[in-house]
Amino acid sequence: MKRIELKIPQQYSSLIGLLLLGVLLSVLSPSFLSLSNLMNVLNQVSLNGLVAIGMTFVILSGGIDLSVGSVLALSGAVLAALLKSGVPDVLAMLIALVLGTVMGLLNGAFISRFNLQPFIVSMAFMTMFRGATFVFTQGRPITGLGDVGLFVASGRGDVFGVPWSGIILLIGFVATAFVLNRTVFGKGIYAIGGNAEAARLSGLPVKRLRASVYAISGFFAALASIILTSRLDSAQPLAGQGYELDAIAAVVLGGTSLSGGRGYMVGTIIGAFIIGILNNGLNLLEVSSFYQQIVKGAVILLAVLLDRRK
Amino acid sequence: MKLEMSGIWKSFGPVQVLKNMQLQVLPGEIHALVGENGAGKSTLMKILGGVIQKDSGEIRIDDKPVEINKVRDAEKLGIAIIHQELSVIPDMTISENIFLGNELRTSLGLIDEKSMNQRVTEVLSKLGLEVNPKERCRKLGVGQLQLVEIAKALIHRAQLIVMDEPTSALTDHEIDRLFGIIRSLKQEGVSFVYISHRLEELFAICDRLTVLRDGEYIGTADVKDLSFNQVISMMVGREIGDRFPKKTNHPGETILEVQHLSRSGKFDNITFNLRKGEILGIAGLMGAGRTELVRALFGAEPADSGEIKLKGKVVTIGSPKEAMNLGFGLVTEDRKLEGLFLDFKLDFNIMAANFESLSSHGILHKQKITPYVQSLIQSLRVKTSSIYETAKNLSGGNQQKVVVAKWLGRKPEILILDEPTRGVDVGAKREIYEIMNDLASKGVSIIMVSSELPEIVGMSDRVLVLRLGHQAGILESDITQENIMSLATGV
Numbered sequence: 001m002k003r004i005e006l007k008i009p010q011q012y013s014s015l016i017g018l019l020l021l022g023v024l025l026s027v028l029s030p031s032f033l034s035l036s037n038l039m040n041v042l043n044q045v046s047l048n049g050l051v052a053i054g055m056t057f058v059i060l061s062g063g064i065d066l067s068v069g070s071v072l073a074l075s076g077a078v079l080a081a082l083l084k085s086g087v088p089d090v091l092a093m094l095i096a097l098v099l100g101t102v103m104g105l106l107n108g109a110f111i112s113r114f115n116l117q118p119f120i121v122s123m124a125f126m127t128m129f130r131g132a133t134f135v136f137t138q139g140r141p142i143t144g145l146g147d148v149g150l151f152v153a154s155g156r157g158d159v160f161g162v163p164w165s166g167i168i169l170l171i172g173f174v175a176t177a178f179v180l181n182r183t184v185f186g187k188g189i190y191a192i193g194g195n196a197e198a199a200r201l202s203g204l205p206v207k208r209l210r211a212s213v214y215a216i217s218g219f220f221a222a223l224a225s226i227i228l229t230s231r232l233d234s235a236q237p238l239a240g241q242g243y244e245l246d247a248i249a250a251v252v253l254g255g256t257s258l259s260g261g262r263g264y265m266v267g268t269i270i271g272a273f274i275i276g277i278l279n280n281g282l283n284l285l286e287v288s289s290f291y292q293q294i295v296k297g298a299v300i301l302l303a304v305l306l307d308r309r310k
Numbered sequence: 311m312k313l314e315m316s317g318i319w320k321s322f323g324p325v326q327v328l329k330n331m332q333l334q335v336l337p338g339e340i341h342a343l344v345g346e347n348g349a350g351k352s353t354l355m356k357i358l359g360g361v362i363q364k365d366s367g368e369i370r371i372d373d374k375p376v377e378i379n380k381v382r383d384a385e386k387l388g389i390a391i392i393h394q395e396l397s398v399i400p401d402m403t404i405s406e407n408i409f410l411g412n413e414l415r416t417s418l419g420l421i422d423e424k425s426m427n428q429r430v431t432e433v434l435s436k437l438g439l440e441v442n443p444k445e446r447c448r449k450l451g452v453g454q455l456q457l458v459e460i461a462k463a464l465i466h467r468a469q470l471i472v473m474d475e476p477t478s479a480l481t482d483h484e485i486d487r488l489f490g491i492i493r494s495l496k497q498e499g500v501s502f503v504y505i506s507h508r509l510e511e512l513f514a515i516c517d518r519l520t521v522l523r524d525g526e527y528i529g530t531a532d533v534k535d536l537s538f539n540q541v542i543s544m545m546v547g548r549e550i551g552d553r554f555p556k557k558t559n560h561p562g563e564t565i566l567e568v569q570h571l572s573r574s575g576k577f578d579n580i581t582f583n584l585r586k587g588e589i590l591g592i593a594g595l596m597g598a599g600r601t602e603l604v605r606a607l608f609g610a611e612p613a614d615s616g617e618i619k620l621k622g623k624v625v626t627i628g629s630p631k632e633a634m635n636l637g638f639g640l641v642t643e644d645r646k647l648e649g650l651f652l653d654f655k656l657d658f659n660i661m662a663a664n665f666e667s668l669s670s671h672g673i674l675h676k677q678k679i680t681p682y683v684q685s686l687i688q689s690l691r692v693k694t695s696s697i698y699e700t701a702k703n704l705s706g707g708n709q710q711k712v713v714v715a716k717w718l719g720r721k722p723e724i725l726i727l728d729e730p731t732r733g734v735d736v737g738a739k740r741e742i743y744e745i746m747n748d749l750a751s752k753g754v755s756i757i758m759v760s761s762e763l764p765e766i767v768g769m770s771d772r773v774l775v776l777r778l779g780h781q782a783g784i785l786e787s788d789i790t791q792e793n794i795m796s797l798a799t800g801v
Contacts, residue, residue: 184665184672191662194651201610201640201648202663202716203631261653 054220062260104218108211155230193260554768571616591770639717707738
């Protein structure tokens with residue numbers, strides 16, 4: 001006797017939500033489906049999407065990273081300062097990526113080495129990195145970066161109308177989805193999120209895996225900082241504030257469990273698009289930004305309610 | 311209290327879990343409720359405790375029909391249920407836990423801690439537990455917590471106490487004390503429903519027993535009229551023959567030599583060896599250091615000093631990974647907490663210890679995984695609808711086989727099994743024994759830690775007995791329960 005399963009697999013339920021939202025907005029607002037608007041959405045989504053990719057690794061491992069916004073601000077500020085002092089753009093961007101990775105690794109090292117709560121450790125580093133950004137920028141934006149090749153392209157350029165930022169997001173997504181699904185490293189991350197002790201007793205390098213997810217999160221925050229700095233043609237000391245919450249929201253909307261071990265990268269990307277399209281649509285419909293927050297919060301609540309498991 | 315449950319039906323969705331079930335417990339009786347996992351014991355007890363509601367049927371207490379719709383109803387009727395997983399809140403004190411939700415109050419309506427502590431002290435000392443009622447429960451051992459639960463039942467004037475696997479984590483000494491308390495409460499007219507997988511205990515303490523199978527009532531009888539094998543065949547519905555399969559292994563040359571192995575505060579100066587194709591039992595009371603010893607061999611919590619020689623060569627084992635590379639595997643004591651990824655599918659659970667052979671340069675070979683998992687599941691006869699079933703949906707016995715499968719995939723030379731049949735029903739136990747025998751006769755060396763003496767006696771070629779972290783002796787012949795116990799207790 002076999003019951004017919006009517007439950008929609010998790011990774012599709014968020015996709016259906018995204019499609020419904022798209023259909024709804026294209027009916028309500030004729031300009032929603034225009035190519036330029038869609039590319040605009042892609043551009044908007046890329047920042048949160050990249051941060052959320054890194055966040056997915058952390059949350060799958062059973063942790064949380066609140067420091068991403070500050071990591072983004074500090075690596076963006078360093079990037080801007082390097083560019084301003086004439087360092088070649090490719091080198092400056094590489095340095096920013098390395099810096100972001102190292103900042104993430106600091107989180108990870110404290111969390112895994114001393115067995116501390118990820119929430120508290122990353123909150124402490126969030127505060128410290130933000131402070132460091134203020135010290136470094138003296139509280140003022142860094143502007144006048146000059147028009148240099150690849151750096152400019154990352155945030156402002158496009159290929160046949162497709163923004164580079166969107167392409168970077170796509171590459172990041174494909175690469176990380178592959179890592180999570182098809183590599184021993186990826187399975188190890190699921191394993192420590194599912195049952196860290198069983199993972200350890202199965203011979204997996206639990207501490208190293210745990211530290212590495214924060215490094216990955218830092219890397220993606222720094223990648224987002226390059227795009228943001230390029231787009232604004234400046235580094236702002238307050239950049240990235242609240243990004244951690246948008247990223248966590250995207251991950252959760254995508255069906256990844258906050259307790260770790262269960263989730264998909266494709267869900268995160270869909271989650272990021274749900275948030276991006278919602279913002280975009282509400283703007284097109286000229287809904288006040290005050291109401292937008294209420295709607296966004298309600299959507300997240302609705303999503304977790306629908307996703308509730310028995 | 312006299313309890314009669316009759317004609318009880320219960321279904322969960324399309325699954326009929328109780329069919330015309332009945333149970334009768336007399337005043338001052340210790341009544342055993344037995345059956346394999348899934349027979350309906352816990353469902354029946356949940357109905358009695360008001361945790362779930364029956365679909366139909368009648369419950370009578372002292373010949374009066376009663377309705378039990380919620381937990382509060384059962385409590386008011388004097389029914390207390392002590393679950394296997396004890397339900398205390400670790401950071402609250404003993405008396406706070408006992409009076410949780412029923413706090414005594416002063417005339418001002420404030421919590422009357424003084425009277426609460428006084429009541430608890432009285433009852434605990436009656437149970438022979440001398441602890442401060444203001445102690446946090448976190449500090450108590452499992453045996454003490456069990457007594458706290460009984461104290462709670464007594465303070466709430468329970469006349470019927472249901473105990474679900476009360477002894478699974480107790481030492482023999484604590485079990486004796488528990489049995490003493492149960493017997494003296496029985497003298498005062500308190501009735502007990504006693505659920506345990508350890509059939510020996512039922513014969514030791516129970517008056518009558520009721521057997522359930524597949525949600526149906528099979529029968530009730532006086533314990534003294536039954537033999538061990540009769541009970542088992544009532545439970546499984548067929549003769550399962552001998553409890554332990556015939557041994558077929560032939561131990562060969564020495565493969566592992568452990569010398570003066572110590573870990574501070576856990577075990578001290580342990581020396582033994584293990585032969586190829588041998589089953590070495592490790593026996594001892596709770597707290598003797600058995601689990602700690604085998605976890606040190608596996609590198610989970612490494613030893614401080616001593617020497618381990620594998621095939622004549624000295625090796626160091628500092629982590630599970632190093633042990634695995636030397637050919638060790640460990641089936642842990644608690645499969646849910648340490649062995650399985652409960653929310654993950656079987657394929658993941660089975661390949662989790664063997665990613666390296668299923669991948670190259672860190673990339674998994676998808677096409678290798680399915681046949682790898684399939685063949686292990688088939689060879690261990692894991693009952694599952696597919697390799698994509700979630701581990702937590704399997705029965706205890708099948709879960710245990712999955713953990714064994716995880717290690718067999720690595721073709722270990724030395725397989726350590728810590729309590730291999732804990733929480734596994736009778737039929738599946740026999741299958742696990744057969745798997746162990748089969749492995750040993752193929753040359754795998756097995757170290758088995760077990761608290762069940764019949765299992766140690768029935769399966770081991772030799773037995774290492776530990777007592778309080780020290781080596782009490784190694785039995786090469788005359789392996790009997792009596793000899794093991796006298797080494798384990800030092801009497």
